[in-house]
Amino acid sequence: MGELTDKIKGGVNEAIGKAKEALGEHNNDASLKAEGEAQQAKGKGEQMKGSVKGALGDNI
Known part of the structure; x- marks a missing residue:
């Protein structure tokens, strides 16, 4: 869930x-x-943070 949240926050900030x-x-x-x-x-x-979380798993 953290991946999606970070990507949404990033999109809004952009x-x-x-x-x-x-x-x-x-x-x-x-x-x-x-x-x-x-x-x-x-x-x-x-957004990059969300992508990294997605690649490595949300448990980072």
Whole structure:
């Protein structure tokens, strides 16, 4: 179950991050754009964590 949870969290963080980045770019807000980029990176990390759990089993 942890694999799916991590992948879902990662997907949500990536989507929110992309929205923040686009909004920051549209409004010329460098800090919001950077926050969005960071949140996307966090989401990718969570998805990778879920993939590793799936490959090795949820008991890690």
